[in-house]
Amino acid sequence: MTSRFTILLVAVLVALAVSVLARLRSTRTAVDFQLAGRRVGVITNACAICGDYVSAASFLGVAAAVYAVGLDGAWYATGFAAGFLPVLLFIAAPLRRFGDRSIPDFLGRRFESETVRIIAVVVTQIIILAYLVPQAVGGGLTWELFTDIALPGLTPYSTGIVASTVLTGFLVVIGGMRGTTWNQALQFIVLLGILVWISLALVADGFSYGSAVAELNAQPMLNPDGLEPNSTLTATDNRITGLPARFAEPGARYNGIGQFALMVTLVFGTAGLPHVMNRFFTSPTGRAARMTTVWVIALIGVFYAAAVMVGTAARSVLQTRDEAWLESMTVQGVLKTPEHALLALGRVYGGEVGLSTVTTGALLAIMSTIGGLLLASSVSWGHDLYERYVNPQANRVEALRAGQLAVVVMTVLAAISAMVLNPARFTGSVPSVVASLVTTAFAVAGCTLTPALLLAIWSRRITAAGVAVGMVVGAIAGLLAVTVGLLGDGVSTLFQTPTVILGPGVVTLMMAVSLATRPVPDLATKWMAMHGSAGDRNAERLARVTVESGAEWRPASTSWWVRRS
Amino acid sequence: MRWAGKPCTTIDDMSGGQRTNHIRLADGSPPQSIPSARHRRPTAAHLATSEPALDPRFDSSADGYASFSDADTxxxxxxxxxxxxxxxxxxxxxxxxxxxxxxxxxxxxxxxxxxxxxxxxxxxxxxxxxxxxxxxxxxxxxxxxxxxxxxxxxxxxxxxxxxxxxx
The missing domain is CATH 1.20.120 (Four Helix Bundle (Hemerythrin (Met), subunit A))
Structure with missing residues (x-):
C-alpha cells in the first residue's frame, strides 16, 4: 500500500511543482493564463495535445474496448488517431493564423456575429461537459481499483472522482495554460513510457502478438454478463453474421454500418473538440500549428498501436494466470470490468509497483485531459462571455479571476455529474463505458463545431445565419441521438455515432440557409489573415532577428527576473 | 551592442492586448519597454531611442509605426x-x-x-x-x-x- 501511494504522491508533487514553476514564469494576464503567451514550441505542443487528447478513454478505454470486443474495439483507436488528419488538412494553420483565443472567438469574428459566438459558447460547454464527465468516471473507476480509501460519506468511486477533479482544477487555477501544457506534455511521455514498458515486459515474457490474435480468434468470444459475484460468461453474438463473435473478426460490437459510422464520428469529431483545437492557438505561427499536427499524428499513432496490442495481450495473458487477486475481478479468467485490463497487466508484470505505476498513469491521463477541458471552459466563459458581455471594462485581474472561477464551477459540475452517473448500468451494453461516453462528445462536436469550422475556413459563401442554424440543429439532434443510443435498449448503434448522418445534414443545412442570406462584407481581409502567410513570415523573421541579436523579450510582470539577471 | 538572453519566438504573442514587453540589453542599460498589442506596435520613435540601427528590415513608416513590412497580396x-x-x-x-x-x-x-x-x-x-x-x-x-x-x-x-x- 505504501508503494502505491508513494508513486502517486511523487506524480502529484511533480505536477504541482510544474504548475508552480509555470506560475512564476507567467505574466498573470488572461492571454498568458489561457494561451501560454502563444509561444509553445512544436514538439512541446504536440506532446501536450497528445496528453490533452489521450484521456481515460484512450489509456484505459481503448485497451478495454479491444479486450472486450476485439477488432471492433481497435477501430476506436484508429478513429481517435485518424481524427487529426482533417485537422491537419483543413483547420490547424488557418485557425491559428486568424489568431483568436477560442473557437467561439474565431467563429464570432469570422462571421462578425455575436449570435454565432454565443451559440458556439453553449455548444462548446456541452461538448466539454460531455468529455469531462467520462474522465471523472474514469478517475472514480481507477481509484476504486487502486484503494478502498474513501472520504467520509463517499464511496471509493466517488472519492476518486473528487480527488481527480479537484486536484486538477487546483493545478489549472495556479498553472494556467503554461503549467497545463508542461504537465500534459510530461504526462503523455509518462503514459507512452508505461505502454512501452508493458509491451517490453510482454515480449520478454514470450508474448507473441500474432499468435495471440490467432489463438483468441480460434474460439468464440465470451464476456461476463454482469458485475455480480455469481455472474457467468456468455457468448457475444456477431452482429454481422449472427454467429458467435470472434476476436479478430468484425461484428462483436458493430454491424457493417456501425463500423463505418464509428469511424466517421471519431474522424470528424476530433476537429470540433474545443480543448484540443484551443491548443493550436498557443502555437507561434500557422506553420508551427501545421507541423505540430504532423507530430501529433506520429506520436498518437505509436500510442494507440501500443494500446491495441496491450488490450490484446490482456485478453490472452490474464485468462492463463492463476493469481488470487484476479479471482474477484474475473469470471473464469475474463475481467468483469474491461477498464481494468491495463491495470491488471501492470500488476502481473510489476507487482504492486507495476499496478501503482499504471494506476498513477491512468490518473495522470485523466488529470491531463481534465486540465485541458477546464482551461477550454475557462477561456469560453472568461473571454467569450465575461470579458465581452458581463464586464467589458474588466481589467486583466478581473478577467483572470473570471476564468479561474469558471474552472472551479466546471470542476464541481463534472464531479457531481460523474457521481450521479452509475457506470455499472452500462456494463454489458457498451464495450467500454468510458470510451463510449467520450464518443458522445465526438458525436456532438462532429455535428456542430466541425462543420462550422470547415465552412468558415473554406467557404466564402457561408453566412452567420447558416452557421447559427446549423449549430443549433446539430447540437439538439446530436444530443437526442446519443441519449437514445446510450439509454435505449436494442436501438441501432447509429444513434451512438450519428455524425455519419447528421454531419452531412448539418453541412447541407448551413449551406442552404447561407444561400438565402448575405455573407459578411470585407471577406478579403479575413481571407488574407486565414490563408496568407505574411504573419508567419514576420513572426519567423522577428524570431530570427532576435536570436541573431541575442535579445530577449520578457513580459512586464517578470521584470524582477530581468533586474536580477 | 549585444543583446542577451533567450529569444522571443513570435510577433503574434503581442496580440494579447494590454501588456508591455521588455527588451533587455546586455550592456547594462535599462530594459526597454515596448507596448505589445497588435495595434500598438513598437513606434519608430521608441525604437530609434533604444536602438537607432536596430535592424534594416524594420520599416519606419510615416504613420509613426515600425514593423516588418512583409505582406501578401x-x-x-x-x-x-x-x-x-x-x-x-x-x-x-x-x-x-x-x-x-x-x-x-x-x-x-x-x-x-x-x-x-x-x-x-x-x-x-x-x-x-x-x-x-x-x-x-x-x-x-x-x-x-x-x-x-x-x-x-x-x-x-x-x-x-x-x-x-x-x-
Missing amino acids: PAEVDAVFRLQRRIAVAHFVTFMFVTLGVSVAIVTLDWAATSRVFGGFSPGFVLAAIGLYFFFVIVAVAAASLANSIEDRMMGAGSLPSEPPRS
Whole structure:
C-alpha cells in the first residue's frame, strides 16, 4: 500500500511543482493564463495535445474496448488517431493564423456575429461537459481499483472522482495554460513510457502478438454478463453474421454500418473538440500549428498501436494466470470490468509497483485531459462571455479571476455529474463505458463545431445565419441521438455515432440557409489573415532577428527576473 | 551592442492586448519597454531611442509605426487558397478512401478477417491495429510538406529577403 501511494504522491508533487514553476514564469494576464503567451514550441505542443487528447478513454478505454470486443474495439483507436488528419488538412494553420483565443472567438469574428459566438459558447460547454464527465468516471473507476480509501460519506468511486477533479482544477487555477501544457506534455511521455514498458515486459515474457490474435480468434468470444459475484460468461453474438463473435473478426460490437459510422464520428469529431483545437492557438505561427499536427499524428499513432496490442495481450495473458487477486475481478479468467485490463497487466508484470505505476498513469491521463477541458471552459466563459458581455471594462485581474472561477464551477459540475452517473448500468451494453461516453462528445462536436469550422475556413459563401442554424440543429439532434443510443435498449448503434448522418445534414443545412442570406462584407481581409502567410513570415523573421541579436523579450510582470539577471 | 538572453519566438504573442514587453540589453542599460498589442506596435520613435540601427528590415513608416513590412497580396492569397483547397481535398479523399476502404473490406471480404498473413495476424487486424497508423503519418507528412512548399513558393514574392545582410 505504501508503494502505491508513494508513486502517486511523487506524480502529484511533480505536477504541482510544474504548475508552480509555470506560475512564476507567467505574466498573470488572461492571454498568458489561457494561451501560454502563444509561444509553445512544436514538439512541446504536440506532446501536450497528445496528453490533452489521450484521456481515460484512450489509456484505459481503448485497451478495454479491444479486450472486450476485439477488432471492433481497435477501430476506436484508429478513429481517435485518424481524427487529426482533417485537422491537419483543413483547420490547424488557418485557425491559428486568424489568431483568436477560442473557437467561439474565431467563429464570432469570422462571421462578425455575436449570435454565432454565443451559440458556439453553449455548444462548446456541452461538448466539454460531455468529455469531462467520462474522465471523472474514469478517475472514480481507477481509484476504486487502486484503494478502498474513501472520504467520509463517499464511496471509493466517488472519492476518486473528487480527488481527480479537484486536484486538477487546483493545478489549472495556479498553472494556467503554461503549467497545463508542461504537465500534459510530461504526462503523455509518462503514459507512452508505461505502454512501452508493458509491451517490453510482454515480449520478454514470450508474448507473441500474432499468435495471440490467432489463438483468441480460434474460439468464440465470451464476456461476463454482469458485475455480480455469481455472474457467468456468455457468448457475444456477431452482429454481422449472427454467429458467435470472434476476436479478430468484425461484428462483436458493430454491424457493417456501425463500423463505418464509428469511424466517421471519431474522424470528424476530433476537429470540433474545443480543448484540443484551443491548443493550436498557443502555437507561434500557422506553420508551427501545421507541423505540430504532423507530430501529433506520429506520436498518437505509436500510442494507440501500443494500446491495441496491450488490450490484446490482456485478453490472452490474464485468462492463463492463476493469481488470487484476479479471482474477484474475473469470471473464469475474463475481467468483469474491461477498464481494468491495463491495470491488471501492470500488476502481473510489476507487482504492486507495476499496478501503482499504471494506476498513477491512468490518473495522470485523466488529470491531463481534465486540465485541458477546464482551461477550454475557462477561456469560453472568461473571454467569450465575461470579458465581452458581463464586464467589458474588466481589467486583466478581473478577467483572470473570471476564468479561474469558471474552472472551479466546471470542476464541481463534472464531479457531481460523474457521481450521479452509475457506470455499472452500462456494463454489458457498451464495450467500454468510458470510451463510449467520450464518443458522445465526438458525436456532438462532429455535428456542430466541425462543420462550422470547415465552412468558415473554406467557404466564402457561408453566412452567420447558416452557421447559427446549423449549430443549433446539430447540437439538439446530436444530443437526442446519443441519449437514445446510450439509454435505449436494442436501438441501432447509429444513434451512438450519428455524425455519419447528421454531419452531412448539418453541412447541407448551413449551406442552404447561407444561400438565402448575405455573407459578411470585407471577406478579403479575413481571407488574407486565414490563408496568407505574411504573419508567419514576420513572426519567423522577428524570431530570427532576435536570436541573431541575442535579445530577449520578457513580459512586464517578470521584470524582477530581468533586474536580477 | 549585444543583446542577451533567450529569444522571443513570435510577433503574434503581442496580440494579447494590454501588456508591455521588455527588451533587455546586455550592456547594462535599462530594459526597454515596448507596448505589445497588435495595434500598438513598437513606434519608430521608441525604437530609434533604444536602438537607432536596430535592424534594416524594420520599416519606419510615416504613420509613426515600425514593423516588418512583409505582406501578401490578395491575388497571391487567392491563388494559394485555391491550390491548398485542392490539395487538402485530394489528400482527404485518399485518406478517407483507404481508411473506410479497409473498414469495408474487413466487413465484406472473408479473407480479410480469416486468412493469415504473418505471425497469425489476419490482413484486417494488422491493418486496423498497425498499418493504418503508418498510412496516416505518410499522408500527414506529404500534405504538410506540400502545403509549406506552396506557401514558400507562391507567397511573399515581394517581401524582404529571409536572411539579413551579413556585415
